[in-house]
Amino acid sequence: MSFVAFSQELPERKKLPFKSEKGKEKEMDTVKVNVDDAIKLGTRKVNDSVKNDSIQKDSLPKKQPLLLDQIKYKAKDYVKISQRKKEILLYDEAEIYYQDTELKSGIIILNYEKNEVYAGRLKDSAGVYSQAPYFKQANSVVEPDSIRFNFDTEKALIWNSRTEQNNTQILGELTKKENDSVIFIKNAKFTTSKNIDNPEYYFLARKIKLVPNKKIVSGVTNMYIADVPTPIGFPFAYFPLTDDRASGFIFPTFGENSSRGYFFQNGGYYFAINDYVDLALLGDYYTNGSYAFRIESNYALRYRFRGNLSMRFEAVINSQRGFPDYSKSNIYNIRWSHNQDQKANPNSRFSASVNLGSSQFFQASINQLNTPNFLNNTLNSSVSYSKTFPSYPSVNVSLTATHNQNTQTESVNLTLPTLQASVERIFPFAPKDKPKRGALQNINFQYNLRGENRISTTDSLFFTKEMFNDAKVGMRHTIPISTNFKVFDYISVSLGGNYDEVWTLQTTNRTNAFEDEDTGEIFESVKDTISGFDSYRTYNFSASVGTTLYGTFNRGEDKKIQAIRHTLRPSISYSYNPAFDQYYDEYIIDAEQGTRQQYTRFEDGLFGVPSQNFASSIGLNLANTVEAKIRPKDSTQTEPKKVMLLNSLNFSTNYNIAADSLAWSPVRVSGSTVLLNNKLSVNFGANLDPYAIDNQGTRINKFNINNGGSLFRLTSANMNLNYSFSSKNFEGGGSGVDNTRSGGRDDDLFGQAQDFSDRQTFNDDSDDDEEKEDVEAYRAKIPWDLRVAYTVTYLNSNRQNEISNNSIMFSGNVELTPQWKVGVSSGYDFKNQGFTFTQMRFERDLKSWRINFNWVPFSARASWYFFIGIKASILRDVKWEQRSEPDRRL
Numbered sequence: 001m002s003f004v005a006f007s008q009e010l011p012e013r014k015k016l017p018f019k020s021e022k023g024k025e026k027e028m029d030t031v032k033v034n035v036d037d038a039i040k041l042g043t044r045k046v047n048d049s050v051k052n053d054s055i056q057k058d059s060l061p062k063k064q065p066l067l068l069d070q071i072k073y074k075a076k077d078y079v080k081i082s083q084r085k086k087e088i089l090l091y092d093e094a095e096i097y098y099q100d101t102e103l104k105s106g107i108i109i110l111n112y113e114k115n116e117v118y119a120g121r122l123k124d125s126a127g128v129y130s131q132a133p134y135f136k137q138a139n140s141v142v143e144p145d146s147i148r149f150n151f152d153t154e155k156a157l158i159w160n161s162r163t164e165q166n167n168t169q170i171l172g173e174l175t176k177k178e179n180d181s182v183i184f185i186k187n188a189k190f191t192t193s194k195n196i197d198n199p200e201y202y203f204l205a206r207k208i209k210l211v212p213n214k215k216i217v218s219g220v221t222n223m224y225i226a227d228v229p230t231p232i233g234f235p236f237a238y239f240p241l242t243d244d245r246a247s248g249f250i251f252p253t254f255g256e257n258s259s260r261g262y263f264f265q266n267g268g269y270y271f272a273i274n275d276y277v278d279l280a281l282l283g284d285y286y287t288n289g290s291y292a293f294r295i296e297s298n299y300a301l302r303y304r305f306r307g308n309l310s311m312r313f314e315a316v317i318n319s320q321r322g323f324p325d326y327s328k329s330n331i332y333n334i335r336w337s338h339n340q341d342q343k344a345n346p347n348s349r350f351s352a353s354v355n356l357g358s359s360q361f362f363q364a365s366i367n368q369l370n371t372p373n374f375l376n377n378t379l380n381s382s383v384s385y386s387k388t389f390p391s392y393p394s395v396n397v398s399l400t401a402t403h404n405q406n407t408q409t410e411s412v413n414l415t416l417p418t419l420q421a422s423v424e425r426i427f428p429f430a431p432k433d434k435p436k437r438g439a440l441q442n443i444n445f446q447y448n449l450r451g452e453n454r455i456s457t458t459d460s461l462f463f464t465k466e467m468f469n470d471a472k473v474g475m476r477h478t479i480p481i482s483t484n485f486k487v488f489d490y491i492s493v494s495l496g497g498n499y500d501e502v503w504t505l506q507t508t509n510r511t512n513a514f515e516d517e518d519t520g521e522i523f524e525s526v527k528d529t530i531s532g533f534d535s536y537r538t539y540n541f542s543a544s545v546g547t548t549l550y551g552t553f554n555r556g557e558d559k560k561i562q563a564i565r566h567t568l569r570p571s572i573s574y575s576y577n578p579a580f581d582q583y584y585d586e587y588i589i590d591a592e593q594g595t596r597q598q599y600t601r602f603e604d605g606l607f608g609v610p611s612q613n614f615a616s617s618i619g620l621n622l623a624n625t626v627e628a629k630i631r632p633k634d635s636t637q638t639e640p641k642k643v644m645l646l647n648s649l650n651f652s653t654n655y656n657i658a659a660d661s662l663a664w665s666p667v668r669v670s671g672s673t674v675l676l677n678n679k680l681s682v683n684f685g686a687n688l689d690p691y692a693i694d695n696q697g698t699r700i701n702k703f704n705i706n707n708g709g710s711l712f713r714l715t716s717a718n719m720n721l722n723y724s725f726s727s728k729n730f731e732g733g734g735s736g737v738d739n740t741r742s743g744g745r746d747d748d749l750f751g752q753a754q755d756f757s758d759r760q761t762f763n764d765d766s767d768d769d770e771e772k773e774d775v776e777a778y779r780a781k782i783p784w785d786l787r788v789a790y791t792v793t794y795l796n797s798n799r800q801n802e803i804s805n806n807s808i809m810f811s812g813n814v815e816l817t818p819q820w821k822v823g824v825s826s827g828y829d830f831k832n833q834g835f836t837f838t839q840m841r842f843e844r845d846l847k848s849w850r851i852n853f854n855w856v857p858f859s860a861r862a863s864w865y866f867f868i869g870i871k872a873s874i875l876r877d878v879k880w881e882q883r884s885e886p887d888r889r890l
Contacts, residue, residue, distance in 0.1 A: 071151075072097040073110065086113035092122065093131065098151060100138050105147075106131030120146040140165075140212045144175070154179055161185070162196055165212060166241045168874055169196045172208075183210040189224075190216065190239075192872035193848045200848050201225045201870075205237070215240050223878075239874055245272035250282065251877035257366075259318050261287035265367060268294075276301055290317045290366060307338035307352070316364055331364055333357030336383075347388045354381040359407040359459040379405040394424045410459035412467075419451040419475075439485040439495070451475035452606055474606035475503040494544045501537045506530065507601040512588035522591050529604075536583050536602055536610050544619075546571030562640050563629040573619040580610040617656040624649040647672045661701035664690050667712060679725040688712035697798035717794040726785035783815040806830040819845040837861065848872065 073079070077092035087109055090096070094108040096117060106122030119133040135142045135149070135158075144161040156177035163170050169192070172185035188208045193199035205218035216239040223232040240246055252267025268282035277299040284292040292314035300306035312333045319325045338352035356379055358364075381403035389395045400418045405411070423446060430441040452474060457467040482496035506529055513525040549568040555561055589597045600609050626646040632639075649671040656663045667688040674681050691699045692707035704713045793805040809827035816822065821843040827836035837859060844851040850871050855864045869879030 070098075071110070071112075073108070075108075085111075087111050094119075101149075101151075102136040103133065103147075103149070105133035115151040116148065117151070118146070118148050142175070149177075165210070165216070166874065167872060168192055168216075168239070168241065169194070169199070170210070170216075171196055171202075181211055183212065184208070185210060188218070191848070192870060192875060200846060203237075204229075211241075213241055241874070245278060247272045250280065251879075253881055253883075255881075255883050257286065259288075260290050260366070263287065263290075284314070284367065286317070286366070288317050288320060289315075291315050292366065303341050304344045305338060305340045305350075307336070309337075310335045312357075312361075312367075314361075314364075314366060316366055329360070329364060331358040331361045333361045333365075347390060348386065350385045352383040354383065354403070355379050356381050356403050356405060359405065359410040362407070377407050379403070379407065392424075393426050395421065396424075397421045405459070412455075412457050412459060412462050414455040414457075415452050416455060417453065419449070421449040423447040439483050442485060443481070443483040445479060445481040448478040448480075449475070450478075454606055472604070472606050473505045476607045477501040477503075491545060491547045496543070497539065497541045499537070499539045501535060502602070502605065502607050503533065503535045504602060504605050505533060506604065507532070507534045508599070508604050509601060510585075510587040510599055513591040514588070515591045524591075525587055525589055530601075534601070536580070538580055538610050539578070541576040542573065544571055544573035557631070560631050561628055562631055564645070565627045565629075567625045567627070569623040571621045571623075573621070575615070575617055575619065577611055577615040579612055579614040581612060583610045584612055614658050615656060616658045617654050619652070619654045621650065621652040644674065647674065662691060662699060666690070666715065676723075676725075679723060681722045682719070684717070684719040686717040687715045689715050693798070713796075714794075715797045719792050721788070721790040723786070723788040727781065727783050784813065786810070786812040803831060807836065809836060813841075819847075821845075 073088065073090055073094070073096045075090035075092060075094040078089075080089040080091070081087070082089070090108040090110070092106060094105055096103040096108055096110065103117065103119055105119035107120050109118045111117070119135070121129040121133070122131050123129050129145075133142075133144055133147050135144070135147055135156075137154075140163065142158060142161045142163045144158040147156060147158045147161075149156040154177070156175075158172070158175035158177065161170075161172045161175040163172075168190055170185065171189040173187035174185070176184045176186075178184065185208045186206070188205050189199075189202045190205070190208075191199040191202035193201065202224050203218075203221050204224055205221045208216055208218040210216050216237075218237045218239075219235075221234045221237045223230045240248060248270055250266065250268045250270055252264035254262070254264050256262050263284065263286040265284040266282050267284075268280060271279040271281075273279055278297060280294075280296040282294040282296065284290075292312065294313075295311045296309070298306075298308045310333075314331050316329050316331065318327045334354060334356055336352050336354040338350065340349050340351060359379075362376055382400060383402075384398055384400040386396065386398035389397075398420045400415070400420070402415045402418065404413045425444045425446050427436060427441065427444045429443055430436045436442050452472075454472045454474075455467055456470055461467045477500070479499045480496065481498075482494060484492060484494040486492055509528045509530050511526045511528070513523060515522050546569060549570070551566045551568075553564045553566075555563060583602065584598045584600050586596045586598050589595050598612070600612070602609050624646065625644070625648060628643045628645050629640040630643050632641050649669075651667060651669055653667045654665040656665075667690070668685070669688065670683075670685040672681070672683045689699070690703055690705075690712055692702050692704040692709060692713070694700050705711050788808065788810045790808045791805060792803065792807075795802055795804045807827060807829045809825075811823070811825040813821060813823035821841075823841040823843075824839070825841075826838035828834070829836055835858070838857060840855045840857065842851075842853040842855075848870060849868060852867045853865070856862050863884050865881070865883040867879065867881040869881070870876060
């Protein structure tokens with residue numbers, strides 16, 4: 001089998017063998033045809049005897065041939081050329097190639113006079129058709145029953161064509177191809193289903209106009225589901241086709257709310273600005289006057305940065321004007337995330353993580369997307385830029401703006417900005433290229449700078465000029481000096497000191513309270529704020545001694561637990577903090593009694609106050625870890641497996657030598673471990689006070705054991721358990737839900753914050769082939785995941801002996817089949833004896849469609865949401881959804 005091509009040679013005859021119906025080889029005529037003569041062959045006689053023609057040559061330029069390239073063809077069975085009909089017949093696995101056009105079929109007839117080709121299927125003795133045509137031009141592919149195509153005009157007639165345009169399958173009874181840009185199809189079916197022979201749904205249009213990779217325009221269109229016609233129809237329809245992002249309208253969601261009337265949500269317009277940034281303008285509207293709008297944008301520059309920005313504003317009106325429950329409020333939320341690629345600039349970095357807005361935004365929001373996030377109590381933001389100067393000694397400078405907001409107390413704290421600078425650790429007495437030995441060579445120091453402009457305000461004053469009234473500005477310089485060395489090769493000794501200098505632009509002055517001698521009127525002390533530069537300096541010293549002790553208990557290699565190793569790290573530290581009385585003054589607080597009280601003019605500073613009390617204390621700390629060697633289950637493994645039994649168990653306390661009473665601080669006990677193959681993490685802690693308390697709950701200078709009690713008095717204790725696992729070899733469960741996009745948690749313990757009609761809900765990944773799905777539908781293993789969080793807190797600081805918090809939260813998802821998935825998020829408060837926020841989820845994958853149902857069965861957030869829609873992006877607006885929003889009046 002070889003290629004035959006139209007070449008630039010004169011016609012010549014050649015004998016080629018071919019097989020007849022009986023399988024005998026015969027010879028047939030084939031022709032190599034000149035491109036210029038391909039059309040003229042058979043219509044003009046060539047007279048070789050005429051050597052000198054009296055007719056002068058035509059002065060007009062020679063007409064260019066219509067065929068601009070060679071036509072290559074081949075066939076498996078035979079190639080037959082008929083010069084009388086000007087046709088070439090290709091039989092069985094026939095192929096033709098011309099420029100960007102490719103044609104494969106069972107039989108192909110090429111008319112080289114008209115430059116026209118016909119392709120069809122082969123039919124066997126049983127009447128079964130095979131080798132349907134495959135026609136490809138550029139990136140457009142058509143698989144019809146038969147096709148007629150003209151190479152010159154590029155027009156075509158196609159019967160029962162099948163083509164794919166941007167993941168859309170199109171099946172047409174009769175297709176007329178005018179050119180590369182326009183195709184007309186009669187009785188066309190188009191669907192996003194991968195099974196074009198038996199689609200789950202399709203749209204049937206009597207006539208459509210198809211512009212490849214651009215659009216589909218149709219006349220009267222009806223929707224069929226499982227070949228059953230539905231009442232869903234359109235007098236005309238327009239479907240954009242593009243591989244790139246395209247601007248267009250976002251279809252809204254419609255519904256009804258008992259307190260705000262009928263509404264539409266999440267409708268708007270999407271702007272595909274360019275390859276680096278996009279923009280979506282979305283809005284909500286209620287018939288009672290409530291409205292909301294959102295601005296969302298994503299941007300990315302490869303190898304440089306990527307991020308997203310979202311701004312939301314909602315004007316919420318409840319009930320109707322004139323009713324007693326009428327209320328109106330404006331809420332907003334701003335989120336911005338920016339991440340710089342690490343390779344963009346190794347010495348400078350800019351990042352942002354912003355989540356700020358009204359404290360009641362998640363509680364009062366009317367958008368379904370924010371339902372689970374009302375449990376958020378804090379909003380945090382940070383925008384920072386850092387720069388490193390790598391020369392020795394290297395200097396790192398960063399500028400950061402932070403925001404912290406408590407949605408319960410509505411307090412807002414900001415730093416606009418925070419300046420930090422640090423010089424790397426310098427060893428002045430150490431050799432440059434040799435290891436450091438001894439206390440002298442290990443002497444090192446640093447320089448750190450921190451400057452802040454701190455603002456404390458409330459939610460009502462946020463973004464107003466009054467928020468700057470109580471702003472505080474200050475700067476702190478720190479120079480730590482330290483060294484370390486070893487004694488007897490096993491004991492580590494560290495010595496250090498710290499010098500601090502604090503600058504401030506505001507100080508405090510207090511006047512004495514006094515009594516007017518003439519009138520006898522009492523004037524109270526007045527606190528004044530003085531603007532101007534001031535500073536104070538402090539210093540302290542510290543030393544510590546520590547070592548590491550190991551104890552191993554070997555049980556034998558034939559045991560399952562071969563050995564247990566206990567590691568102890570005891571340490572003793574000493575700290576010296578002098579009193580800086582020079583920064584303190586006295587003022588009369590009571591004019592009648594003459595009572596005096598000390599104060600410092602730096603009491604309202606950013607970085608605390610200089611210490612007034614001399615402190616000389618000894619700290620004791622003991623850290624423990626316990627490990628085990630486990631015999632491996634696999635006999636081929638020679639090394640035992642190391643398992644951490646106790647990650648940490650720490651005991652710490654302090655003794656103040658300079659204190660007259662209550663010298664011992666409570667003993668703090670803390671620890672953590674992991675169990676069940678690292679799936680269960682356990683964290684616990686407790687405070688043990690050696691001193692007793694009186695009837696009012698005040699600590700007294702008497703040990704608890706001498707007061708008729710135990711050695712230590714348990715004042716508080718807490719424990720947290722977190723269990724996260726799944727069916728995937730217990731590698732840790734994860735629902736794949738990103739609630740942070742709507743300002744929530746990074747898991748689904750508070751439920752999933754998702755609006756199923758949102759344009760980013762579904763991806764455009766193609767489904768697995770049907771055979772694979774059918775096999776997995778009957779799999780024995782059912783994927784699932786589970787997360788559990790339990791916390792308990794005990795308080796006994798004043799003999800109350802109570803459990804202040806005892807609750808559990810859990811979330812799980814079960815994938816019953818590849819198409820069915822259910823989930824639940826809930827919890828229970830054992831102290832208050834009630835369920836926490838509960839959400840139930842249901843998801844059904846119908847290949848081309850998807851059904852979702854979310855239900856919050858009780859609480860003030862009780863609601864449900866049902867959605868069914870097509871997953872493909874081109875038909876994403878073909879959906880139906882119904883929701884019941886929370887009725888907070890109940």
